[in-house]
Structure formats: structure tokens, C-alpha cells
Amino acid sequence: MANATKKPALYLAEYETPNAIAQAAMKVRDAGYKNWDCHTPYAMHGMDEAMGLKPTRIGVLSFIFGMLGVAIAVALIQYTNAFDFDLLNIGAGYPLIVGGKPPGAFPSMVPIMFELGILLCGFATLFGLLGIIKLPMHNHPIFASDRFEAATDDKYFISIEAGDQKFDLDRTRALLEATNPTYIELVEAEVL
Amino acid sequence: MSYDAPIKELGETSLLPEGTTANDITETIAGVTENAAPRGWWFLFLLSLSVLGAMTAALAYLFVQGVGVWGNNAPIYWAWDITNFVWWIGIGHAGTLISAILFLFRQKWRTSINRFAEAMTVFAVLCAGLFPAIHTGRPWFDYYLFPLPNQMDMWPNFKSPLMWDVFAVSTYLTISVIFWYVGLIPDFATLRDRSKNLTRKRIYGFFALGWRGAHRHWQHYERAYLIFAGISTPLVLSVHSVVSFDFATSVVPGWHTTIFPPYFVAGAVFSGFALVMTLMLICRSIFKLQNIVTIRHLDLMNKFMLGTALLVGYAYAMEFFIAWYSSNPYEQWVFFHNRLGWGQLDSKGNWGPLWWAYYAMVFCNVIVPQVFWFKRARTSVPIMLIASVLINIGMWFERFVIIVTSTYQDFLPSSWGMFHPTAIDILTYLGTFGLFFTLFLLFVRWIPMIAIAEVKGNLPGAHPDMHAIQAHDEAPDAVGAPVPAE
Numbered sequence: 001m002a003n004a005t006k007k008p009a010l011y012l013a014e015y016e017t018p019n020a021i022a023q024a025a026m027k028v029r030d031a032g033y034k035n036w037d038c039h040t041p042y043a044m045h046g047m048d049e050a051m052g053l054k055p056t057r058i059g060v061l062s063f064i065f066g067m068l069g070v071a072i073a074v075a076l077i078q079y080t081n082a083f084d085f086d087l088l089n090i091g092a093g094y095p096l097i098v099g100g101k102p103p104g105a106f107p108s109m110v111p112i113m114f115e116l117g118i119l120l121c122g123f124a125t126l127f128g129l130l131g132i133i134k135l136p137m138h139n140h141p142i143f144a145s146d147r148f149e150a151a152t153d154d155k156y157f158i159s160i161e162a163g164d165q166k167f168d169l170d171r172t173r174a175l176l177e178a179t180n181p182t183y184i185e186l187v188e189a190e191v192l
Numbered sequence: 193m194s195y196d197a198p199i200k201e202l203g204e205t206s207l208l209p210e211g212t213t214a215n216d217i218t219e220t221i222a223g224v225t226e227n228a229a230p231r232g233w234w235f236l237f238l239l240s241l242s243v244l245g246a247m248t249a250a251l252a253y254l255f256v257q258g259v260g261v262w263g264n265n266a267p268i269y270w271a272w273d274i275t276n277f278v279w280w281i282g283i284g285h286a287g288t289l290i291s292a293i294l295f296l297f298r299q300k301w302r303t304s305i306n307r308f309a310e311a312m313t314v315f316a317v318l319c320a321g322l323f324p325a326i327h328t329g330r331p332w333f334d335y336y337l338f339p340l341p342n343q344m345d346m347w348p349n350f351k352s353p354l355m356w357d358v359f360a361v362s363t364y365l366t367i368s369v370i371f372w373y374v375g376l377i378p379d380f381a382t383l384r385d386r387s388k389n390l391t392r393k394r395i396y397g398f399f400a401l402g403w404r405g406a407h408r409h410w411q412h413y414e415r416a417y418l419i420f421a422g423i424s425t426p427l428v429l430s431v432h433s434v435v436s437f438d439f440a441t442s443v444v445p446g447w448h449t450t451i452f453p454p455y456f457v458a459g460a461v462f463s464g465f466a467l468v469m470t471l472m473l474i475c476r477s478i479f480k481l482q483n484i485v486t487i488r489h490l491d492l493m494n495k496f497m498l499g500t501a502l503l504v505g506y507a508y509a510m511e512f513f514i515a516w517y518s519s520n521p522y523e524q525w526v527f528f529h530n531r532l533g534w535g536q537l538d539s540k541g542n543w544g545p546l547w548w549a550y551y552a553m554v555f556c557n558v559i560v561p562q563v564f565w566f567k568r569a570r571t572s573v574p575i576m577l578i579a580s581v582l583i584n585i586g587m588w589f590e591r592f593v594i595i596v597t598s599t600y601q602d603f604l605p606s607s608w609g610m611f612h613p614t615a616i617d618i619l620t621y622l623g624t625f626g627l628f629f630t631l632f633l634l635f636v637r638w639i640p641m642i643a644i645a646e647v648k649g650n651l652p653g654a655h656p657d658m659h660a661i662q663a664h665d666e667a668p669d670a671v672g673a674p675v676p677a678e
Contacts (some may be wrong), residue, residue, distance in 0.1 A: 008394040022656030038407040041214060041382070042649040043414045046658045056415045066423075080339055080347035090341035098351040111356040111434055115363040118423050118430075122367045125423075126374065129416040133409040134376075136401035138451045143404070149406045152378065154214035154648075158405075 009141030009189035010161045013181035020152040021156040024179035025050040027080040028158060031175055035164035039157040062121045069120030073153060078104055080157055129144070141189040159187075165175060206652050207301055209483055214648045217484065221379075221642045222386055224479045229637055232478050237637075240629035247623020250616050251326060259329040261616040268611040273327040275591040276621050278435055279463070280320035280628075281361065282456070282587065285428050286464020287313025288368065292424035301492055303646040304485045307379075308475070309468045310372040311641070314441045316467075317365045319624040322365075322646075324357070326620075360434040367427055371420045377403050378645040414549070429607040432457045439594065446526040446598035447602055449514065457506035462500035462557070463538045463587035469493055469580040473573060478592035484642055487571050492572040497583065501561035504590075508554065522603055545610065546600070549593050556586020 015021040018040075025038050028176075029052045038047055048055075079093050082104035086092040095103035130136070142148055142159055151157050160172055170185070176184055205527040208217075229237075254261055264271045287309035294302040294559060325331050337358045339348055348355050380400035387393035403409070433453035469490070476485050515527040528534045533547025560582045563569040570576070601608045635641065 010647055017655060018656040019661060022243045022658065023661055026661070039405040040410065040656065041218075041405060042378070042645040043410040044649075045405065045655045048411055050659060051407060051655065053408065053411055055426040056412045056416050058412050059419060060418050062423075069557065075352045076339060082348050091343070091347075091642070094345065094347060096349055096351065098349060101351065105351065108351040111353075111437075112350060112359045114426075115356075115359040118427050119363045119366060121423050122363075122370055122420065125416050126370050129374070129412055130401070132412050135403065135409070138397060138402040140402060140404060148404075150404075152382040152385045153218045157405075168409060171614075 005191045006188040007191050008162045008169065008186055009144075010159045010187050011176055012142065012145055012148075012185045012187050013158045013179065014147060014183040015156040015158070015178040015179075015181055018156065020180060021158065022046060022050040024158055024176075024181065027179050028160065028175065031166070033164050033166055035167075036158065036160040039142075039151040041152050041154060042158075044156075056132075058125065058132060062125045065124030066117045066121030069117040070113045072120070073116040074109060076116075077109045077112060101134050119185060127153055141187055144189065145185055145187050146187060147183060201429065207304070207488070207650055208486070209645070212483065212651065214651060214654075215407060217620075217644060217647050217651075218382060218386070220481065220484060221640050221644050221647075222383055224481075224636065225383060225640065226386070230478055233633060233637060236629065237633045240626050240633060242253065243623055243626025244630050245626070245633060246619055247626050248309045250619040250623055253616060254326060254329060254620070255331070259327065262620075263563065263611055263613045263617055265609070267602065267607050267609045268596055270599065271594055271611050272592075272613055272617045272621055273323045274438075275325040275588065275595050276624065277320050278456075278591045279588050280316045280323075280362075280624065281435060282432065282460030282463045283463060283467050283584075284313040284320065284364075284368070285432060285457070285460035286468050287311070287316070288364075288371075288424050288428040289461050290468070291371065292421040292428065295421040298423060300650050301489050303643050303650055305472060305488050305493070305642075306646070307372075307375065307643040308472060308641050310368065310375065311632065311635045311639070312370055312464075312468060312471065313368045314365070315628050315635075316464075317361065317368060318631070318643055319628050321361055322624060322627070324361075346473075353434065353441050356434045357438060364427060367424060369421070371424060373415060374420060375643055376639065377401060377413075378405065379640040379643065381405065381580035382644050383640065427605055429457055430488045432460045444598050445520070445522040445529075445602055446511075446594065449511065451510055451514075453509055455504070455511075458500050458503035458507065459557075459587060459590060462497060462504055463584055465493055465497050465500065466580040466583035466587070469497070470584065471632070472575050473580075475641065478639075479636070481642065482653055484647060488509075490573075490576060491567075491570045494564045497580075498561050498564040501557060501564075501583075507559040525601065526598050531593060532602055546593070546597050549589050549597070553586050553589040553593055557590060558580045560586070 007145075013024065015024060021040070021044075025047060027064055028036055029050065038044075038051060040047070041135075047053075079087065081093060081096050083093045084095055097103060101108065147155075148157060158176070160167060160176070166172070173184065252493060262271070262273065264273070287306075290302050290309040291306040291313075294306075325334055328334075335346065336346075337355070348358075349645050377400060380396050381403035384393055384396040384400045387396060435455065436452035436456035439447035441448060442448060472490075476482060512527055512532075518524075529547065531550040533550070541557040560579050563575060563579060569579075600610055
């Protein structure tokens with residue numbers, strides 16, 4: 001689109017070493033920005049502290065769904081193998097006596113309770129993760145920067161988004177410049 | 193020095209050669225998917241594809257004719273099909289062990305081999321799942337295994353270990369695929385960002401889900417990865433325990449033992465490590481990855497194999513002790529006559545006909561791995577290649593011995609029989625190698641076979657030294673100046 005107007009989307013600052021980005025992150029954190037991020041090729045330890053992030057709570061979701069899987073297994077096995085009433089017209093169960101055990105015997109349910117618990121826990125962790133980090137998102141203004149391709153190779157970046165309340169073209173740039181980056185870029189996004 | 197650097201006082205050294213940079217790692221691993229395939233790859237791929245085709249023909253014949261085309265018959269209703277199932281699924285377990293259990297134990301050397309082993313897990317479980325799916329000869333009725341409401345009001349029997357197997361194996365496959373894929377997301381992003389042409393960029397970009405290496409993502413990602421490792425660890429132990437319940441809950445002599453779950457799990461890990469070793473040695477030399485999978489990694493894997501070989505050897509010995517100690521003549525018959533071949537238990541003084549399978553198993557699984565007591569053997573590529581292949585053969589024989597020597601002569605001499613594999617049996621088994629290697633070769637060609645992001649995280653100085661930064665910033669005149677690199 002030839003007539004598309006552009007507006008600033010984010011500032012991108014590049015660093016060479018882990019120490020440099022950790023130091024810079026602490027400064028951005030202390031300046032009070034909220035809508036900013038560090039981009040690293042691998043999970044860098046110590047950055048939670050440097051960015052002032054709260055601990056992740058994804059485990060709560062995994063635990064709840066894992067327990068739900070266990071409950072579903074109990075309900076499924078009891079319904080189909082221990083009782084003979086027809087719920088919601090899906091077909092009645094059939095009490096089975098195998099090896100002289102009572103139809104609702106608990107020990108033989110354990111393996112399936114365990115497996116369904118794990119299965120639901122796994123799905124909850126996967127979809128919970130994608131939901132929390134809001135992926136898939138294939139289009140992000142940051143990809144407009146050619147330089148950013150090194151973020152998955154060997155360079156470290158800090159991005160401060162224009163959506164942040166403290167974002168200001170000059171002051172934010174000055175803040176980033178004070179952190180000794182090797183490169184600064186204002187990335188723009190097309191306005192539709 | 194940051195906290196995850198090698199501790200020199202303990203004699204720890206860096207896992208990768210000195211001077212390796214993050215960019216070297218990207219180039220080496222991503223390069224495999226970008227450069228033209230070596231001629232050896234094409235040769236192996238076409239060979240595997242042909243074998244896969246042969247398996248398809250064997251399966252088509254099976255479906256048309258029924259399971260009579262296999263050698264299974266009274267009294268040996270289970271033979272090669274379940275032997276192959278247990279063997280393949282055991283192979284898969286090393287992948288989960290390397291990716292999950294070693295992760296929980298913070299064994300950083302795993303990063304060079306975990307992706308590879310996880311892929312092997314997924315493909316091995318697919319090969320394993322094939323056998324239960326086809327062994328009835330009517331795979332189009334397989335949906336009966338799942339508790340689907342139907343007009344006959346018929347439900348699965350959840351007290352059957354075979355039903356537990358259905359849940360255990362399908363959960364295992366699902367979780368292994370998810371774990372593998374989650375690990376791959378950052379590496380797909382690396383491939384996307386290196387792509388020169390648009391098709392490549394779109395395909396890798398699609399699977400990378402728009403990953404941009406943001407630390408706000410890494411934070412949750414790392415915890416999710418830890419949870420996957422945490423749930424995969426009991427899962428892998430449960431899967432092979434459930435597989436062993438198929439046997440242990442029966443009353444057949446030689447199967448009805450409580451040692452089976454740990455014995456099967458140890459054997460599974462053992463065989464899986466052996467196959468990872470075989471494949472890694474080949475890929476490492478074809479794709480020139482010696483700097484990332486070093487002799488040190490191989491040495492550690494050999495130690496693992498030695499450890500699990502001792503566990504398996506202990507289980508073999510304990511089975512004999514219990515057979516003797518139980519004073520149960522049926523147990524003793526299976527162990528001493530059918531397996532060990534001792535003739536004095538037979539009134540005619542004959543040796544059992546399958547004794548050689550037992551000795552092959554003990555030789556490959558217990559005697560061969562003892563070479564790994566010696567550092568020279570643990571660091572010699574030809575020795576470990578031969579040993580790992582022998583171990584896999586031995587582990588196949590282990591399952592064959594358990595299954596066939598227990599059933600061909602059990603309680604009633606009037607119902608004794610013998611098992612002879614047919615050509616279709618052999619073709620189906622060999623065919624699964626076609627399936628496995630076809631998938632595996634596609635994997636090494638198109639997907640980063642080593643976890644790029646995880647290996648980078650193990651480089652010296654890969655993480656900021658927070659203590660140095662704080663100490664530095666507390667000195668008032670130094671604020672703002674960069675902390676010197678290590």
C-alpha cells in the first residue's frame with residue numbers, strides 16, 4: 001500500500017553480552033516502564049529479577065486440570081463398569097465382575113486415573129502456556145526490523161512498546177542510549 | 193563467574209569446546225537443514241522408504257488373509273507382534289528419560305542429545321502402536337478400544353491391563369509429541385529468521401507460532417517445560433510398568449512375578465540408550481556434529497548403559513533365584529528347562545529347543561556392556577557402535593524369551609507346542625524399521641536435530657552475573673558504565 005501511513009510501534013535496542021542486557025533491563029525497570037520486554041536466543045537466568053517480573057503461575061492451571069483428569073477417569077470407569085443406569089441416553093454401563101473383584105474395585109482404576117490425569121495436565125500446560133504468552137501471533141511490529149533476526153541467533157534486544165504510558169520518542173530514546181546499546185532503532189508499524 | 197558456570201575446583205570443564213560461540217551453534221545445527229542433503233542421506237532415505245513399502249505390502253496381505261499369516265497359534269497366541277511392541281516402546285523410553293529425568297536432575301549434557309532422543313521416542317512409539325493396532329487383523333474395529341457410547345451399550349473392561357495399555361501408550365504418545373513440539377518452538381524461530389526464501393520462512397514461521405524470544409514468554413515457557421518434565425517422568429515409569437502388567441497379572445509361569453515393572457523399565461531405558469547411541473554415532477559423523485556431541489557426552493551415555501545393564505542383569509538373576517526358591521515346578525520348568533536349557537528336568541534328557549535365545553540375550557545384555565567399565569571402551573566409537581547394536585539385539589531377544597519360552601510349554605504337556613515365525617512375521621518386523629528410519633531421516637533433514645536454544649544456554653557466560661552487576665552498581669562513580677565481560 002503506497003498511501004499507508006506509519007506510526008512508531010516500538011524502540012529496539014541491541015546488546016552484545018548477557019551482562020549488558022541485564023544491566024540495561026534494570027534501568028528500564030527502574031524507569032517505571034510496563035510494556036517492554038527483553039529478547040534473547042535462549043532462556044536467560046537472572047532476567048526475572050532484572051526485569052522485576054512476578055513468578056509465573058502456570059502450574060496452578062496444570063494442577064487443576066490434572067486433578068480434573070483423575071476425576072473424569074473415576075467417573076468414566078465407575079459409570080461404565082460399575083453401574084447400569086443410562087445417563088443422558090448415551091448407553092447404560094454394565095457392571096463387570098472380573099477376577100472375583102467387585103465391579104467398582106478401586107485398585108484396577110489407578111492406572112487409568114493416573115494416565116488421564118497426566119493427559120489433561122499436559123494439554124492444560126500446553127494451551128495454558130500459549131494462552132498466557134498470547135501465541136500464536138505471527139504478525140508483530142518487531143518483525144519489521146531486519147536487525148531483529150539475530151535475536152534468535154546470538155544478539156540480545158530490549159524493546160519498549162509505544163503502547164506504554166511513559167513512552168516518549170525523545171525521552172525513551174535517551175533512556176536506551178544511556179544503557180550503552182550497540183544499536184537503536186525506532187520500529188514503525190503501518191496504520192490500517 | 194555466574195552460578196551456572198563449570199566449577200573448576202571440582203574438575204568440571206565446559207561441555208563444548210573452548211571458544212564455541214552462539215553463532216557457531218546456530219550455523220552448525222541449522223546448517224544441516226539448509227545445505228543440500230549428503231549423498232548418504234538419500235541412499236538411506238530411499239532404502240528406508242523401500243522397506244516401508246515392503247511393510248505396507250505385508251500389512252495388506254495380513255488384512256486380506258487374517259492373522260493366520262503369522263506364526264502365532266495355540267499355545268503361543270502372543271509372539272512377534274507383542275515382542276516387537278514391547279521392544280519398540282522400550283526404545284522410546286530413553287528419549288523421555290533423557291529429556292525429562294535428566295532435566296529434573298539438571299544434567300546439562302543432555303541438551304546435546306535430548307531433541308534427537310525425543311524424536312526417536314515419538315517415532316518408536318508410532319512403530320510400537322502399530323502392532324496392537326494390527327494384531328487383531330481387523331484394524332477398522334480398533335475404535336472399540338475407546339469408551340465411545342454405542343447402540344450396543346458395550347464398554348471396555350477397565351480392569352484389563354490391555355485396556356490400561358491403550359490409555360498409557362496413547363497418553364505417552366500425546367505427551368511426547370507435545371513435549372517435543374514445545375521444545376522445538378524457539379528453534380523453529382531460529383530457522384525462520386535464517387530463511388532465505390519465502391516458502392521456507394512461511395513454513396518454519398507457521399510452526400514457530402510467532403516466537404520472538406521475549407523474556408516474558410521464556411519465563412512461562414521454562415516453567416511449562418519443567419512441568420512437562422515433571423509429568424513425563426512418572427509417565428514413562430508408568431507406561432512400561434503397565435506394559436509389564438500385561439504379563440505380570442497373568443498366571444503364566446515366568447510372567448507372574450512382581451519384579452516385572454522395575455525390570456521392564458530398566459530394560460527399556462537400557463535399550464533406548466543403545467539405540468540413541470547407534471543413531472547418534474551415525475548422524476554425528478554424517479552431519480559433522482562432533483563439536484556439539486562430544487566424546488564426553490558419549491562417555492556419559494555409556495556409563496548409563498553400564499548402570500542399566502547391571503540392573504537388568506540383577507533382574508535376570510533374581511528371576512532364577514525366585515524360581516528356585518518358590519519350589520514351584522512350573523516356574524522351575526520354564527526357567528531351567530525352557531530358558532536355560534537344562535535337560536535333567538526333561539525325562540528324556542533333552543535340552544529345551546529355545547535355549548540359544550536365552551544365552552544370546554545374556555551375552556548381549558549383561559556380558560557385552562561390561563566393556564564400559566573401561567574408559568578406553570567408553571571413548572572408542574567403534575566399540576560403542578558394536579556394543580549398542582548388540583544390546584538392541586539382546587533386548588529384542590529378552591522380550592522374545594519372556595513371551596515365547598513361557599508359553600510354548602506351560603502347565604499341561606498335552607497342550608505344548610512350538611513357535612516358528614513366518615515370512616510375513618519377519619517382513620512386518622523389518623518393515624517397522626522402514627517406518628522408523630523414514631520418519632527419522634525426514635526429521636534430521638528438516639528439523640533442528642539438536643536443541644539450539646538449550647545448547648546456547650550452556651555456553652560459559654551465557655547468563656548475566658547478577659552479583660557482579662549489583663556490586664558494580666553499588667560503587668557510586670561506576671553507575672552507568674558497563675560491567676566488564678568475563
